[in-house]
Amino acid sequence: GEYLLTLAIETSCDETSAAVLKNGREVLSNVISTQIEQHKKFGGVVPEVASRKHVENVDMVIQDALDEAGVSLRQIDHIGVTYGPGLVGALLVGVSTAKAMAYALNIPLIGVNHIEGHIYANFIEDPTLEPPFLCLIVSGGHSHLAYIKDYGRYEIMGKTRDDAVGEAFDKVARAMELGYPGGPIIDQLAKQGDPNAIHFPRVYLENDSYDFSFSGLKSAVLNYLNSQRQKGEGIKVEDVAASFQQAVMEVLIHKTLEGAKQKNVDKIVLAGGVAANSALREGLKKKAAALGFDVKYPSLQLCTDNAAMIGCAAYYNYLKGNTADLYLNAVPNLKL
Numbered sequence: 001g002e003y004l005l006t007l008a009i010e011t012s013c014d015e016t017s018a019a020v021l022k023n024g025r026e027v028l029s030n031v032i033s034t035q036i037e038q039h040k041k042f043g044g045v046v047p048e049v050a051s052r053k054h055v056e057n058v059d060m061v062i063q064d065a066l067d068e069a070g071v072s073l074r075q076i077d078h079i080g081v082t083y084g085p086g087l088v089g090a091l092l093v094g095v096s097t098a099k100a101m102a103y104a105l106n107i108p109l110i111g112v113n114h115i116e117g118h119i120y121a122n123f124i125e126d127p128t129l130e131p132p133f134l135c136l137i138v139s140g141g142h143s144h145l146a147y148i149k150d151y152g153r154y155e156i157m158g159k160t161r162d163d164a165v166g167e168a169f170d171k172v173a174r175a176m177e178l179g180y181p182g183g184p185i186i187d188q189l190a191k192q193g194d195p196n197a198i199h200f201p202r203v204y205l206e207n208d209s210y211d212f213s214f215s216g217l218k219s220a221v222l223n224y225l226n227s228q229r230q231k232g233e234g235i236k237v238e239d240v241a242a243s244f245q246q247a248v249m250e251v252l253i254h255k256t257l258e259g260a261k262q263k264n265v266d267k268i269v270l271a272g273g274v275a276a277n278s279a280l281r282e283g284l285k286k287k288a289a290a291l292g293f294d295v296k297y298p299s300l301q302l303c304t305d306n307a308a309m310i311g312c313a314a315y316y317n318y319l320k321g322n323t324a325d326l327y328l329n330a331v332p333n334l335k336l
């Protein structure tokens, strides 16, 4: 046929996922097997447990993705796989599997940067979306403000100097023993809380900087919790959640809008797990509309880790001739 079928594999953290895409933007299947239950009792992802679970599940998840798409392995034109950033043992499961399959089928292999994948989730969500745009990428492992000039051409305007946004959400949730992952739980609790109940710091750094810093805010929340406990005073988790979330979002939204003005774009795009946050989605949309910017974000399932976004990025890399050879290796600290 006159189309390309991409098989994509994602195993960088705690989701084993495989997807089949037609011409890069049409998702025929996107199977996600989450390990959250296995990691919950530890309050975070345990790397060794993650690797083992990927090994157990990856073949089945790939077969499910092919079945759901109604596609046989022989019809696949190329294979895309996340090769970083992420947990080395987890990444290696996907990379080894993809290499073996590409070799056996004699088809091209494409190594995909996981962060780039998060950006590309937006191309699936909105088939008409084209660069240039400004993108705020916020997840459990990374926080970037990037100007996306074209497919595969990025200018990083700012990034976190310490904790990633999702990491701060998870740590604050953990300190209140709310469960894992903390982001969605804080998001829900915050809806019943008062965002002005407790004043937590807003860290803007230097005047012209687009960098972020969240460890000071995280410490301020932990100090507040400790001092309330020491004083024998109660903690209203809804108010802490709402006040913390508000402090994060004010800074994120402010810097994103300043970046959009500087780059003179008309579109702002959200990416990564924290792009699922309702206060970020609604808050940014409202403030951006007043300034004439259009705001886009992926559906909830495409915000968090999934192979469809990796497949979309693989497709555009393939069109540019960015294929890998069988020496492709996992790169745990790969940069955007």
Ligand code: KG4
Pocket (backbone or CB within 6 Å): 013, 138, 139, 140, 141, 142, 165, 166, 167, 169, 170, 181, 182, 183, 184, 187, 272, 273, 274, 275, 276, 277, 278, 303, 304, 305
């Ligand atoms: O992109 P992702 O699935 O994995 C990484 O590549 O890191 O992001 C997971 C992160 C976790 O820290 C999780 O707590 C956060 O995204 N997250 C949220 C929400 N949903 C997921 N943070 C805030 N609000 C949410 N609704």
Ligand code: ZN
Pocket (backbone or CB within 6 Å): 114, 118, 139, 140, 272, 273, 304, 305
């Ligand atoms: Zn991710």
